[in-house]
Amino acid sequence: MPEVMLDGRPIPYRLVRNPRSRHVRMTLTPEGLRVSAPSRLPDCEVHRAVASKERWLLRHADKLVPATPAPLVDGMALPFLDGEVELGVCSGPRASASFTPQEGRLRVRTPDPLRVRELVERAYRDAAREWFRLQCEDHARAIGARPASIGIRDPRTRWGSCSSSGAVSFSWRLLMAPSRVAEYVVVHELAHLVHLDHSPEFWGVVASVRPGHRHDSAWLADHGAWLWRSPGAGPRPSGP
Ligand SMILES: [Zn+2]
Known part of the structure; x- marks a missing residue:
């Protein structure tokens, strides 16, 4: 290299x-x-x-400094919202993944051990698509705005975004953060549908739904690097 x-x-x-x-x-x-x-x-x-x-x-x-995330191996605990899921890895002729977070399990089958991380990430993305859709539905009424579309991405510099056309997107990595933090990002982006800036009016909308939002954004500021390196970067940091 x-x-x-x-x-x-x-x-x-x-x-x-x-x-x-x-x-x-x-x-x-x-x-x-x-x-x-x-x-x-x-x-x-x-x-x-x-x-x-x-x-x-x-x-x-x-x-x-290149993060060398631990290889994802059979039996490892992976962070998922407020809890963990257990990773199961087995070899098989075709790559596939089955993610059942409610049962605390993520099963990956692949002929190539080097593909485990890719399959795990794909499973998280799929789970994120569903989770963020439900979250947007839940919070849309309180905020009084509904997104035109919801995308799942892995952006380099931010955890969520909102376009002037009303499309919102979220990083799948948020599914490894505490749920209050991921929900805060949902509220933040939906509030941008009402105010496309960071004006006092915008923060007023955020605070009306999430009075403790400063703790949530502080978590992201403090532990964003951990999210970047996960899964495989050890247990989720707690606080603030
Ligand atoms: Zn913003």
Whole structure:
């Protein structure tokens, strides 16, 4: 793996060649720094481009140490809202997953042990689609607004979003946060359907439904890095 030096510390990055890309682009993933570059750009040029982005790298320094999440293995406890589910892994000819959170179980079957994380994430995404749909229904009346559509994503910089056309989206990773925190993000995005800004009126709507919303956003600010590295980053931190 190539490395770039930052403050005397080697930061490894994963280089991906992309024939359609015209620039060197850096993104943060749960596995660390990923660099995509045009196919024909020599390695040394790519390296120089990465090294020249020192300010960007320093700003994200706390996330740059590649997280080495523990491999997801049979019998492991994975965070799910306020509780946990037990991961079951077995080999089988075709990749599949069955997620029954109410029974505390996530069963994955795959011919390739390296695909376990991908299948687990897919199962969480599917569960998130249903959970956020119900949450939006629950809170829509209190807020007086209904989203045009609900998407499930894995955005790099935020946990939820709301567009001017009324589409809201949420990160599937919120299903590993305490339910009050995930619900707060739902309320936050639905409140944007009423006020598409962070004005005092917007916060008034949020507070009318979630008087303790500051604790919820504080949890995300303090433990966002853990969410990024989960599942496999150990038990869910508690508080604030
Ligand atoms: Zn907002």
